[in-house]
Amino acid sequence: MSGRIVSIMSQAVQAAKKSGSIIRNLFQEGKWGIVNKGKNDLQTEADRSAQRCIMASLKKRYPKVTMIGEEELDSSQVPEDWIELSQSEEVLSTADRLPDKLKNVTDDQIIIWIDPLDGTAEYTQGLLDHVTVLIGVTVNGEAVGGVIYQPYFNYKAGPDAELGRTIWGIVGVGAYGIPQPTVPPSTGRIITTTRSHSSGSVKAAVDSCEPTEVIKVGGAGHKVLLLIEGKAHAYVFASPGCKKWDTAAPEAVLKAAGGKLTDIRGVNIPYEVNVPRRNSSGVLATCLESEHTWYLNKIPDEVKNDLKAD
Ligand SMILES: Nc1ncnc2c1ncn2[C@@H]1O[C@H](COP(=O)(O)O)[C@@H](OP(=O)(O)O)[C@H]1O
Numbered sequence: 001m002s003g004r005i006v007s008i009m010s011q012a013v014q015a016a017k018k019s020g021s022i023i024r025n026l027f028q029e030g031k032w033g034i035v036n037k038g039k040n041d042l043q044t045e046a047d048r049s050a051q052r053c054i055m056a057s058l059k060k061r062y063p064k065v066t067m068i069g070e071e072e073l074d075s076s077q078v079p080e081d082w083i084e085l086s087q088s089e090e091v092l093s094t095a096d097r098l099p100d101k102l103k104n105v106t107d108d109q110i111i112i113w114i115d116p117l118d119g120t121a122e123y124t125q126g127l128l129d130h131v132t133v134l135i136g137v138t139v140n141g142e143a144v145g146g147v148i149y150q151p152y153f154n155y156k157a158g159p160d161a162e163l164g165r166t167i168w169g170i171v172g173v174g175a176y177g178i179p180q181p182t183v184p185p186s187t188g189r190i191i192t193t194t195r196s197h198s199s200g201s202v203k204a205a206v207d208s209c210e211p212t213e214v215i216k217v218g219g220a221g222h223k224v225l226l227l228i229e230g231k232a233h234a235y236v237f238a239s240p241g242c243k244k245w246d247t248a249a250p251e252a253v254l255k256a257a258g259g260k261l262t263d264i265r266g267v268n269i270p271y272e273v274n275v276p277r278r279n280s281s282g283v284l285a286t287c288l289e290s291e292h293t294w295y296l297n298k299i300p301d302e303v304k305n306d307l308k309a310d
Pocket residue numbers: 039040041070115117118119120121193194195196197217218219220239240241242243246
């Protein structure tokens with residue numbers, strides 16, 4: 001089954017774009033449908049509809065692949081025009097560059113992790129460029145492919161601007177959709193972290209890294225985009241709040257771009273089917289793989305010990 005990963009990724013790119021147009025339509029129509037899932041944890045009609053679009057689309061082509069989405073809902077019945085079966089030519093054209101270990105992968109080795117709307121808190125507050133759609137592809141528990149679609153990219157550029165951009169990557173193939181190769185900011189130590197889910201340990205970990213600037217924004221996808229774009233050096237989140245669907249796609253795209261994402265202790269995040277959904281030991285990501293150890297050594301042991309894996 002050579003090329004399974006490329007095939008899935010090529011449809012995931014298209015499905016992410018389609019779900020982005022559903023998110024924009026719902027926002028324009030003011031259809032909020034907010035449900036409170038827990039403390040500081042909202043779900044909107046856009047979260048639900050985007051997930052149903054992505055799940056139903058990918059399930060149609062890959063019925064045997066395990067798919068895990070953030071929202072608990074049934075995606076078996078969706079409007080016909082939400083089913084996106086097209087494939088991105090750009091992704092397909094990279095098939096001959098796939099590393100050997102990603103060739104001949106079978107459906108039972110793959111999990112697709114879907115965060116239909118990352119940055120929901122910011123979405124409800126009108127901070128629209130913080131929102132991303134995340135589709136991560138993992139093989140044998142390792143993040144290998146990811147799509148980060150930013151539906152409101154360019155939304156401040158005037159009524160004629162084209163909205164949205166797609167960033168995708170496959171480890172060993174490369175990252176696409178960003179204007180230039182990833183390089184960190186040339187000066188300072190710029191750290192990005194949560195805007196809406198802070199805590200004592202989140203703050204302690206950021207402070208220990210001696211930042212010259214802290215960028216507090218919503219969404220795991222958005223924060224990793226800041227790294228890939230060379231706007232921040234590191235993403236530091238010493239909290240158990242992020243889940244596997246928050247990190248799978250960003251981790252893969254960042255790795256494909258030359259960066260690194262692990263938990264706050266430097267341990268790789270596992271993505272096998274039975275793992276707890278929470279990333280209970282936090283997130284530490286850097287623009288460059290080579291800078292990861294520096295940040296890891298700065299995180300206090302108390303913080304590392306407090307954030308034990310489930
Ligand atoms: N304390 C917490 N409780 C619930 N979700 C949390 C959380 N901390 C982080 N998250 C989730 O992790 C993602 C990134 O968070 P943040 O923007 O604060 O960095 C968000 O995903 P969603 O918006 O997809 O739910 C958010 O809900």
